[in-house]
Amino acid sequence: MNIIISNSSSTPLYEQITQAIKQAIFSNELKEEEMLPSVRWLANELKISFLTVKKAYDELEQEGFIKTVQGKGSFVAPKNLELLREEKLKEIQGYVEKIKEVATIADISSEDVKEIFKIIFEEEK
């Protein structure tokens, strides 16, 4: 697994970790039932406290993405990824609808919105 975190980011370290692991699960880089890196190992790898990693894992477990067993480790929970992806698509659709609403009211062209879209999606690529 390849996790990159940034101390200077405004998003907390543990959030960056949960996001990276969620992404790995969605992309199937981490498969069902597969074991995650141990909290201490990952902490050492990222040069941060294991408590920060544990906080991330706790959040992932809370949301049902992983299962943790004391003494054994943390494992990717069985999931219906297709269903989850559908949910996320709907979430995105909702945002786009809001954008259209705002753009219409403020008389902002779809070209301008496309420009914003381009800038944000193409940065750091």
Next chain:
Amino acid sequence: MNIIISNSSSTPLYEQITQAIKQAIFSNELKEEEMLPSVRWLANELKISFLTVKKAYDELEQEGFIKTVQGKGSFVAPKNLELLREEKLKEIQGYVEKIKEVATIADISSEDVKEIFKIIFEEEK
């Protein structure tokens, strides 16, 4: 003016206030050159510290929405259409950033997002 704030919200009180006042300015509930409630009056009304209200007003002045004169009060700045447009562009930018976050985590391609974008923006045209 009708400002409702929530202590349990994750957005800071002063941000809630700036947002509410911006909205009041956009909707013309607060007109050009109109005086805003005094920091102490509004603080009393909302049962919060006047320092929190002042922080909100400072932010609004920083962004050019209001002008403050010591001894007199705070007043809605002469309307600036460019400012309004900038504000709305920022709002849209915020939504696009959220979309990028969700798409990244859920392994949704920018092509898929573009498709959603097309569908929503081209319907009823």
Next chain:
DNA sequence: CAACTGTTATGCATATAATATAACAGTATA
């Protein structure tokens, strides 16, 4: 038993948010 897993408890450091209190300064007007 040894070497891994995760768990828990304390304490410390920093930043942000919000508060209370007090004193100070400008403006308008009775």
Next chain:
DNA sequence: TATACTGTTATATTATATGCATAACAGTTG
């Protein structure tokens, strides 16, 4: 000019979130 409004500034305190270090404890496996 007194006073009653405006905003301003300074200091101290509290709470919460984030992150770290250290230590001890507990379960699993070879």
